[in-house]
Amino acid sequence: MIHTRRSVLKFGGVLLGAAATGVIAFPGRATARVRKDAVPASASGAGFAEAGPGAVKRLSLYNLHTDESLEFAFFKDGAYVPESLAAVEVLLRDFRNDERHPIEPTLLDDLYEVARRAGVDPVFKVISGYRSPQTNAMLHERSPGVASHSLHMQGRAIDVRLAHVDCAQLARHALAMGRGGVGYYRRSDFVHIDNGAVRTWRG
Numbered sequence: 001m002i003h004t005r006r007s008v009l010k011f012g013g014v015l016l017g018a019a020a021t022g023v024i025a026f027p028g029r030a031t032a033r034v035r036k037d038a039v040p041a042s043a044s045g046a047g048f049a050e051a052g053p054g055a056v057k058r059l060s061l062y063n064l065h066t067d068e069s070l071e072f073a074f075f076k077d078g079a080y081v082p083e084s085l086a087a088v089e090v091l092l093r094d095f096r097n098d099e100r101h102p103i104e105p106t107l108l109d110d111l112y113e114v115a116r117r118a119g120v121d122p123v124f125k126v127i128s129g130y131r132s133p134q135t136n137a138m139l140h141e142r143s144p145g146v147a148s149h150s151l152h153m154q155g156r157a158i159d160v161r162l163a164h165v166d167c168a169q170l171a172r173h174a175l176a177m178g179r180g181g182v183g184y185y186r187r188s189d190f191v192h193i194d195n196g197a198v199r200t201w202r203g
């Protein structure tokens, strides 16, 4: 379900081939062949399902700190997929001490939507997901830019890069959604997205 870099490389051909052939790996089952038009396959974003009862929302997340990646459908048949949310909780754990926290599913909607708006596949690199109180306190001490009551501690914030979109552009798209907080960290090259109050800042 969660692949280390090694296992991703092992069937990297399959994953890399996904866009071209319509082959994609789903959590909890073997690599499956699906109809090409059912996969968000093109850089135009044309593969995004329309919102509706039959909508399937997929994401691809790669955790830079752990080398783990996950490609999954987190929403289908009108509901969030519990197995996917469980896998996301593991992927986005606090890598410093392996503590986990449920991730707010609407945060996944936000990632999906911002990629749709940017017109690219929802393929993200994750710099930071859940942060335990200890980790957050340590980071806050190091950098005043880290809030002491960060939404990362509630599984309601994520720091990401989106493939094929520069972070300034990603921040603009995220802000245009009007769904929560957006922080643009130019020097570290990532965007913080959370589902707290609508606000923006630069790091």
Ligand SMILES: [Zn+2]
Pocket: 128, 152, 157, 158, 159, 192, 193
């Ligand atoms: Zn953040």
